[in-house]
Amino acid sequence: MIIPEQQLERSLTSQLAPLEGQDVLLRGWLYARRDLGGLQFLVLRDRAGIVQCVGQDLDLPLPESSIEVVGKVVAHPKAPGGFEVQVRELRVLSRAVEVSPLELPKVEWNVNPETLLDYRxxxxxxxxxxxxxxxxxxxxxxxxxxxxxxxxxxxxxxxxxxxxxxxxxxxxxxxxxxxxxxxxxxxxxxxxxxxxxxxxxxxxxxxxxxxxxxxxxxxxxxxxxxxxxxxxxxxxxxxxxxxxxxxxxxxxxxxxxxxxxxxxxxxxxxxxxxxxxxxxxxxxxxxxxxxxxxxxxxxxxxxxxxxxxxxxxxxxxxxxxxxxxxxxxxxxxxxxxxxxxxxxxxxxxxxxxxxxxxxxxxxxxxxxxxxxxxxxxxxxxxxxxxxxxxxxxxxxxxxxxxxxxxxxxxxxxxxxxxxxxxxxxxxxxxx
Amino acid sequence: MIIPEQQLERSLTSQLAPLEGQDVLLRGWLYARRDLGGLQFLVLRDRAGIVQCVGQDLDLPLPESSIEVVGKVVAHPKAPGGFEVQVRELRVLSRAVEVSPLELPKVEWNVNPETLLDYRxxxxxxxxxxxxxxxxxxxxxxxxxxxxxxxxxxxxxxxxxxxxxxxxxxxxxxxxxxxxxxxxxxxxxxxxxxxxxxxxxxxxxxxxxxxxxxxxxxxxxxxxxxxxxxxxxxxxxxxxxxxxxxxxxxxxxxxxxxxxxxxxxxxxxxxxxxxxxxxxxxxxxxxxxxxxxxxxxxxxxxxxxxxxxxxxxxxxxxxxxxxxxxxxxxxxxxxxxxxxxxxxxxxxxxxxxxxxxxxxxxxxxxxxxxxxxxxxxxxxxxxxxxxxxxxxxxxxxxxxxxxxxxxxxxxxxxxxxxxxxxxxxxxxxxx
The missing domain is CATH 3.30.930.10 (Bira Bifunctional Protein; Domain 2)
Incomplete structure (x- = not known):
């Protein structure tokens, strides 16, 4: 279920900088994920861009699943854009049921352009x-x-x-x-x-x-x-x-x-x-x-x-x-x-x-x-x-x-x- | 030949009210014409609307010809819009070579709609x-x-x-x-x-x-x-x-x-x-x-x-x-x-x-x-x-x-x- 906007208004990834220290609700797609010593790093993509999120014990779906995340915006010099979101809740809105034919973050246009069009x-x-x-x-x-x-x-x-x-x-x-x-x-x-x-x-x-x-x-x-x-x-x-x-x-x-x-x-x-x-x-x-x-x-x-x-x-x-x-x-x-x-x-x-x-x-x-x-x-x-x-x-x-x-x-x-x-x-x- | 804009800038029919008493250059189509006791009345149509023009001894082409008119804007309570243009020069830019299949000012949509589409x-x-x-x-x-x-x-x-x-x-x-x-x-x-x-x-x-x-x-x-x-x-x-x-x-x-x-x-x-x-x-x-x-x-x-x-x-x-x-x-x-x-x-x-x-x-x-x-x-x-x-x-x-x-x-x-x-x-x- 999508969280009603009344409780927490959705923010876009491009709007996070002035919200440092605050809780935000993000929606988008799970663009990338990796586990690193108990911590889970995920990148959420929405229509405005991407943001790194970090959490623990999250039940992460396959990449390209639609997700909803609630968490706090914190400064993080190493993250792209200079901040990340510490995830408190993650909800899957729509689960990818197969592995994506393309690993989007790694796509290179010059490697196989016809494949990109086949999986348009x-x-x-x-x-x-x-x-x-x-x-x-x-x-x-x-x-x-x-x-x-x-x-x-x-x-x-x-x-x-x-x-x-x-x-x-x-x-x-x-x-x-x-x-x-x-x-x-x-x-x-x-x-x-x-x-x-x-x-x-x-x-x-x-x-x-x-x-x-x-x-x-x-x-x-x-x-x-x-x-x-x-x-x-x-x-x-x-x-x-x-x-x-x-x-x-x-x-x-x-x-x-x-x-x-x-x-x-x-x-x-x-x-x-x-x-x-x-x-x-x-x-x-x-x-x-x-x-x-x-x-x-x-x-x-x-x-x-x-x-x-x-x-x-x-x-x-x-x-x-x-x-x-x-x-x-x-x-x-x-x-x-x-x-x-x-x-x-x-x-x-x-x-x-x-x-x-x-x-x-x-x-x-x-x-x-x-x-x-x-x-x-x-x-x-x-x-x-x-x-x-x-x-x-x-x-x-x-x-x-x-x-x-x-x-x-x-x-x-x-x-x-x-x-x-x-x-x-x-x-x-x-x- | 079209008059170069440097000599007299073209006005649209919708811009004439504030130009009363001045010379204007108009371009458009000859929408309608009639002779009345030596005077020639013509209606010029451009993309903005229509205006009545009046002149004498003009060599008027067939309706729907493209024309260029130079004349003075004068108040005229009986004319549509409250003014008319007294034509000093009229130039034909492109002559209609046949009578238009439709007399546009008299077209009634309910009379013969299919004909209007045939002559679209x-x-x-x-x-x-x-x-x-x-x-x-x-x-x-x-x-x-x-x-x-x-x-x-x-x-x-x-x-x-x-x-x-x-x-x-x-x-x-x-x-x-x-x-x-x-x-x-x-x-x-x-x-x-x-x-x-x-x-x-x-x-x-x-x-x-x-x-x-x-x-x-x-x-x-x-x-x-x-x-x-x-x-x-x-x-x-x-x-x-x-x-x-x-x-x-x-x-x-x-x-x-x-x-x-x-x-x-x-x-x-x-x-x-x-x-x-x-x-x-x-x-x-x-x-x-x-x-x-x-x-x-x-x-x-x-x-x-x-x-x-x-x-x-x-x-x-x-x-x-x-x-x-x-x-x-x-x-x-x-x-x-x-x-x-x-x-x-x-x-x-x-x-x-x-x-x-x-x-x-x-x-x-x-x-x-x-x-x-x-x-x-x-x-x-x-x-x-x-x-x-x-x-x-x-x-x-x-x-x-x-x-x-x-x-x-x-x-x-x-x-x-x-x-x-x-x-x-x-x-x-x-x-």
Missing amino acids: YVSVRGLKDRAALKVQAVLVEAFRDSLREQGFTEIFTPKLVSAGAEGGANLFEVDYFERKAYLAQSPQLYKQIMVGTFERVFETAPVYRAEEHATSRHLNEYLSLDVELGFIRSEEDVMAVEEGVLRVICRRLEARCREEFAMFGMELPQVPERIPRIPLAEARALIKQKYGYSVGGKDIDPEGERLLCQHFAEEHGSDWVFVTHYPKAARPFYAYYEPDGTTRSFDLLYRGLEVTTGGQRIHEYDMLVRSLEERGMSTVGFEGYLEVFKHGMPPHGGFAIGAERLTAKFLGIHNVRHARAFPRDRHRLTP | YVSVRGLKDRAALKVQAVLVEAFRDSLREQGFTEIFTPKLVSAGAEGGANLFEVDYFERKAYLAQSPQLYKQIMVGTFERVFETAPVYRAEEHATSRHLNEYLSLDVELGFIRSEEDVMAVEEGVLRVICRRLEARCREEFAMFGMELPQVPERIPRIPLAEARALIKQKYGYSVGGKDIDPEGERLLCQHFAEEHGSDWVFVTHYPKAARPFYAYYEPDGTTRSFDLLYRGLEVTTGGQRIHEYDMLVRSLEERGMSTVGFEGYLEVFKHGMPPHGGFAIGAERLTAKFLGIHNVRHARAFPRDRHRLTP
């Missing part, structure tokens, strides 16, 4: 896993708050769609009553439509990519932080909004996630006064000239991204760089393009990784149809999307941030799967 | 549609803020799952590489697992129900506002959290959405000091005794919900009522039950409609397996879910609010489809 229902309780997921929650909250302050409204668009926004590849197919539907790869078309309602919109929702390759930077289901705004002059207005958003995110992380960053041995991210910009062609030339590396394809490959970021870190003191002026061929059909064939689009790189894609969109019907035709794309499935451009869509643009990617990069997590609670990839659909 | 890409620009979607955005924001203040952490769980949480019916099937996946009906199992990480969690994400019937209260894809918390004593702790959440939502709507409620002719919702509770059996008896209506099934049917709410409105002055103590047969396998066969669960009704389901969950492995067996349900597909209950899950519970349902009910919207930007039902997959 327990590994999410680990301190580092929790820290990563907390950082992500704070990041998403700051994203939304920052946009609301700039006059944006949150939208909720369908993830069940009749066609893909990017042209049909990598779509998951769904049996939708008598027909086929697809899982949305992005809220692109819908956030554009909603510019007509709220002018400035954002969404934080899952998106789906049926990519067969399982790399450390891809997920088949991820959280997309999407923004779209109308009445812009160019993609510069979009980049300015993104700079503001990132600044708020970094400030919030500094205020709320210092311990979590310390746990990962990472410094808190900073956003410079102005994030440097470089056109793609110049970036490719620079990488070739300075590092002797020829970037393949029409875009920048991962090695090129790494080198470009190295340059901007060294020469401009910025972990961030906007790469701009991508050619049409490297962008989707809705990217606004200039007569010279470049688009008003950008990627944002952070420490060697693309974390954002954005730009101005085509807002005129004729240009959009022409763009589809030039690519040999059919308008089938896009009819509804195209319709809206007959009705006065203002110049607009936006961007999308992959939440797990940014979280992983901020924390130095090598595999993006560990920045998601229950990742999905080609081989992983459970737990 | 334009109808979302309507003032009432926008108001409903804004109310929903504010409601969701308040939901999250209220929970964060109570120590909850946001989670992001998979919508692609290997089995349904409710036992297999009404699942959308997805082609997932070499196998089948399903769209999550609820984050139930995942939010329970995450209690082990954060103790108190919430999620605001889409869920899917492949229900074939298309009623005015069902959507096949909707936004579920989910909560789960650990270390509870009973379902009463869960209901207390929900009361707190609803109170914050209602206060926020009062502060931010007065105009929107007025537009729908609805009063702002209120939450009483304590929402009344009634056990299901008593509720059924009361409905029979007071209204002579025999409720069918094991639950309460829609007519029963209506009558029960009528009773509590009349007798207790509450638009809300918790119905408690549902029998096992009316609840899913994970509902915590008592020896007498009732569960520690509840529904929350608001003005005749169920808006929430919640309760305490089974937290012990043996009880959970027994519950599945008693129902003749297989543990296949639930293995991963069951595993976590071997590892000290504390007593816990939670609830879920259907965001569109609550929004619709608050605003008196008859069909829940109109409380979602792009609703999905058996026959509707576009736009």
